[in-house]
Amino acid sequence: MAVGELSETELNEIHEAALDLAREARTILRSRFESQLTRSYKADGTVVTDVDLEIEERLRTLIEKRFPQHGILGEELGISRPEAELRWILDPVDGTENFSRGILTFGIIIGVHHRGTPVSGIIDHPVLDLHYSAIRGGGTLRNGSRLKMPDLPPSGDPRREVFAISNPISYILSGSCRPLLAFLRSGINLRIYGDCFAHTRAVEGQIGAMIAVNNKPWDLAASRILIEEAGGLYKEISRLTENGQEKATAVFGKKPVVEFILDFIAEQNRGENRPA
Amino acid sequence: MAVGELSETELNEIHEAALDLAREARTILRSRFESQLTRSYKADGTVVTDVDLEIEERLRTLIEKRFPQHGILGEELGISRPEAELRWILDPVDGTENFSRGILTFGIIIGVHHRGTPVSGIIDHPVLDLHYSAIRGGGTLRNGSRLKMPDLPPSGDPRREVFAISNPISYILSGSCRPLLAFLRSGINLRIYGDCFAHTRAVEGQIGAMIAVNNKPWDLAASRILIEEAGGLYKEISRLTENGQEKATAVFGKKPVVEFILDFIAEQNRGENRPA
Numbered sequence: 001m002a003v004g005e006l007s008e009t010e011l012n013e014i015h016e017a018a019l020d021l022a023r024e025a026r027t028i029l030r031s032r033f034e035s036q037l038t039r040s041y042k043a044d045g046t047v048v049t050d051v052d053l054e055i056e057e058r059l060r061t062l063i064e065k066r067f068p069q070h071g072i073l074g075e076e077l078g079i080s081r082p083e084a085e086l087r088w089i090l091d092p093v094d095g096t097e098n099f100s101r102g103i104l105t106f107g108i109i110i111g112v113h114h115r116g117t118p119v120s121g122i123i124d125h126p127v128l129d130l131h132y133s134a135i136r137g138g139g140t141l142r143n144g145s146r147l148k149m150p151d152l153p154p155s156g157d158p159r160r161e162v163f164a165i166s167n168p169i170s171y172i173l174s175g176s177c178r179p180l181l182a183f184l185r186s187g188i189n190l191r192i193y194g195d196c197f198a199h200t201r202a203v204e205g206q207i208g209a210m211i212a213v214n215n216k217p218w219d220l221a222a223s224r225i226l227i228e229e230a231g232g233l234y235k236e237i238s239r240l241t242e243n244g245q246e247k248a249t250a251v252f253g254k255k256p257v258v259e260f261i262l263d264f265i266a267e268q269n270r271g272e273n274r275p276a
Numbered sequence: 277m278a279v280g281e282l283s284e285t286e287l288n289e290i291h292e293a294a295l296d297l298a299r300e301a302r303t304i305l306r307s308r309f310e311s312q313l314t315r316s317y318k319a320d321g322t323v324v325t326d327v328d329l330e331i332e333e334r335l336r337t338l339i340e341k342r343f344p345q346h347g348i349l350g351e352e353l354g355i356s357r358p359e360a361e362l363r364w365i366l367d368p369v370d371g372t373e374n375f376s377r378g379i380l381t382f383g384i385i386i387g388v389h390h391r392g393t394p395v396s397g398i399i400d401h402p403v404l405d406l407h408y409s410a411i412r413g414g415g416t417l418r419n420g421s422r423l424k425m426p427d428l429p430p431s432g433d434p435r436r437e438v439f440a441i442s443n444p445i446s447y448i449l450s451g452s453c454r455p456l457l458a459f460l461r462s463g464i465n466l467r468i469y470g471d472c473f474a475h476t477r478a479v480e481g482q483i484g485a486m487i488a489v490n491n492k493p494w495d496l497a498a499s500r501i502l503i504e505e506a507g508g509l510y511k512e513i514s515r516l517t518e519n520g521q522e523k524a525t526a527v528f529g530k531k532p533v534v535e536f537i538l539d540f541i542a543e544q545n546r547g548e549n550r551p552a
Contacts, residue, residue, distance in 0.1 A: 039431075097438060097465060101482040104404075128380075155315075162373060162470070170463045173449075187446045189373060192468040194438070206377040 006086075006114050014086070015120040015135045017066055018110050021059050022133075025092060025108040026126040028055050029099070033127055037100050047096045052076050055092035055108075063088050075218045087113045089221035094123075095195020104128055105197035111221025121222030123196050123203075132200050132226055140203060140230035149205040149231045149254055158260035161208025164191040164198035166215060177249075179268035180211065183261065199223045202253040203230050209253030209261055217246055224252070233258040237265070282362075282390050290362070291396040291411045293342055294386050297335050298409075301368060301384040302402040304331050305375070309403055313376050323372045328352050331368035331384075339364050351494045363389045365497035370399075371471025380404055381473035387497025397498030399472050399479075408476050408502055416479060416506035423506045425481040425530055434536035437484025440467040440474035442491060453525075455544035456487065459537065475499045478529040479506050485529030485537055493522055500528070509534040513541070 029051065037049040056074045063072055064080075071084030075091045088110070093099050095106035104127040112120040119136040132147075134140040140147045155161075165172070165184070169192065172180050184190065191198060191207065196219070202210040203226045212220060224234045234252040241247070251261050304327065313325040332350045339348055340356075347360030351367045364386070369375050371382035380403040388396040395412040408423075410416040416423045431437075441448070441460070445468065448456050460466065467474060467483065472495070478486040479502045488496060500510045510528040517523070527537050 041431075101438065102480065103438075103477060103482050155317075162377065162379075167466055168463060169466050170461055173457075173461045181449075185446055185449045187444060189470065190443055190445050190468055191470055192466055194465065194467055201379060204378065206379050 006119060011119055011135065014067075014112050015133075017063070018088075018112055018120045018122055019133060021062060021090075021110055022108055022122045022124045022131070024058060024062065025055050025110075026124050026131075028058070029093065029106075029108065029126040033099070033104075034102050039100050047100055048076065049093070049096060049100050051099070052093045052096055056090055059090055059092065059110075073217060075216070085115050089113060089218050091196075091218035091221065094219065095193075095197070098193075098195050103194075105193050105195050107196040107200070109196055109218060109222050111218075111225070113221075118222070118225040121225035123200050123222050123226065125197065125200065130200065132203055132222075134222075134225045134229035136225065136229070138229065140226050142204065147204065147230045149203070149227075151231075151254060152256055158208060158257045159186075159188070161254075161257050162189045162191060162206075163209055163211065163261075164193065164201060164207050165211045166198065166213050166219075167192055167194045171213060177213070178272065179265040180213065182268050183211075183264055186264075196223075199226070199252075202232070203227055205230070205232070205254060207253065208257035209251055211261065212248075212250045212252070214240075214247040214249055217248075220248060220250060223250070227252045235262060237262070282395060287395055287411065290343070290388050291409075293339070294364075294388055294396045294398055295409060297338060297366075297386055298384055298398045298400045298407070300334060300338065301331050301386075302400050302407075304334070305369065305382075305384065305402040309375070309380075310378050315376055323376060324352065325369070325372060325376055327375070328369045328372055332366055335366055335368065335386075349493060351492070361391050365389060365494050367472075367494035367497065370495065371469075371473070374469075374471050379470075381469050381471050383472040383476070385472055385494060385498050387494075387501070389497075394498070394501035397501035399476050399498050399502065401473065401476065406476065408479055408498075410498070410501045410505035412501065412505070414505065416502050418480065423480065425479070425503075425506045425508045427507075427530060428532055434484060434533045435462075435464070437530075437533050438465045438467060438482075439485055439487065439537075440469065440477060440483050441487045442474065442489050442495075443468055443470045447489060453489070454548065455541040456489065458544050459487075459540055462540075472499075475502070475528075478508070479503055481506070481508070481530060483529065484533035485527055487537065488524075488526045488528070490516075490523040490525055493524075496524060496526060499526070503528045511538060513538070 071081040071087040091109035099106040108124045110122040122133045201207045227234045233255040236250045239248045347357040347363040349355045367385035375382040384400045386398040398409045477483045503510045509531040512526045515524045
């Protein structure tokens with residue numbers, strides 16, 4: 001094994017640990033669902049509860065104990081050992097707003113990245129009892145069964161597909177991203193769930209593609225590997241850093257549908273750059 | 277009892293029959309979920325499957341047998357006895373697109389209206405095992421337990437609420453309804469589910485309000501009574517007939533949140549009518 005490469009044994013050990021963390025987080029979340037929560041608002045206007053913090057602290061402690069040399073990036077508690085080649089990325093409750101209101105689509109996101117490439121990824125929906133996991137080269141499982149994304153939508157026409165975008169939609173409506181606004185205007189069948197339920201719908205192939213706009217690293221920590229190992233396509237279309245916060249826009253889902261969206265955006269961009 | 281009034285006995289008998297129909301439809305839908313379906317597209321571009329037709333035929337037969345004098349309006353098979361004072365309104369599968377793709381938020385909608393006023397209403401999500409029912413004057417139940425909608429959102433501020441709108445969003449984006457477009461642009465936290473899961477989120481009080489745009493009668497058949505009997509507010513804001521098809525736009529949910537939306541729309545309309 002070359003220095004810095006990840007052995008299969010090491011990868012399996014990491015993935016098993018990630019599965020343990022997801023089980024731990026699921027147990028806590030199920031026990032606190034529909035209980036009284038302490039809600040507060042973060043600087044960015046989003047909601048956080050005592051449960052988000054409790055889970056992230058618990059998961060970080062478990063990682064530190066098992067892999068003291070690994071880096072950790074969590075939504076609530078920031079980054080440890082940013083220089084480490086292996087980084088755990090945690091979103092203890094993705095969709096806190098939904099979780100705190102009793103809307104059962106929220107989930108836990110755990111990703112492990114090796115030099116920036118995802119090698120293990122999990123999205124778990126505790127109340128829906130839906131668990132998605134992927135390990136690099138080993139496929140994507142839903143509740144233990146291998147997923148295989150259909151290549152083409154039922155109609156064979158990408159425009160007949162269902163699409164999902166991330167909230168807030170006001171960013172697109174404000175005109176900050178004209179090609180995507182044009183896409184939303186084109187009569188597509190759209191979903192907005194406000195959490196990673198949209199990502200797992202794409203992993204299942206139930207929707208054609210997810211358009212994740214300006215997502216933070218923990219929002220996307222598991223989606224790339226879950227999609228790719230299920231046989232789908234994941235394309236990052238832009239990345240920016242705003243007030244020290246990295247954000248990415250990515251499209252992922254069935255290959256022909258993702259390509260259809262990328263072509264649509266490219267066509268829109270060509271139109272805007274055409275001399276008048 | 278005045279001629280043409282509905283007795284309590286008659287109302288109870290109707291509601292019991294509606295609950296029977298929902299159980300029947302749930303059994304069929306659960307058995308066909310994730311099975312091979314015959315999908316086709318209707319004139320309006322939406323999907324229909326053999327299951328939609330099978331369930332509506334079955335429910336109509338049961339109603340005809342028990343209440344031969346009642347009217348029936350169904351999504352797939354049209355209207356019978358339009359002059360009847362009592363009308364059953366049926367959406368055998370609300371969210372056929374979701375159902376046929378395995379997205380578990382779809383539901384069955386059954387409403388019974390007496391001279392246009394809903395007296396019994398049911399929305400059932402077969403795979404999520406969530407059942408909502410209401411009888412005029414008797415409250416709204418979720419899986420047998422009485423629901424009481426909180427009057428104010430957790431934050432106390434209607435703008436911090438979660439809102440849902442019906443698909444397609446392209447109608448609003450095209451500028452056909454400027455006040456609603458302005459509302460979507462105002463930075464609200466939005467959901468689009470593409471079926472009656474949005475309605476039942478409003479009935480639960482999990483979201484502040486649902487904005488149902490240009491909905492057909494069967495889409496809204498149960499929502500008014502479910503919301504009102506849970507202690508919420510339902511307001512129809514417009515109604516039109518297009519190619520012989522009646523469509524209504526309604527806002528419903530927590531009282532202060534619905535009033536906030538209506539005020540926002542009124543303010544937008546005043547702005548548009550102001551002399552330049």
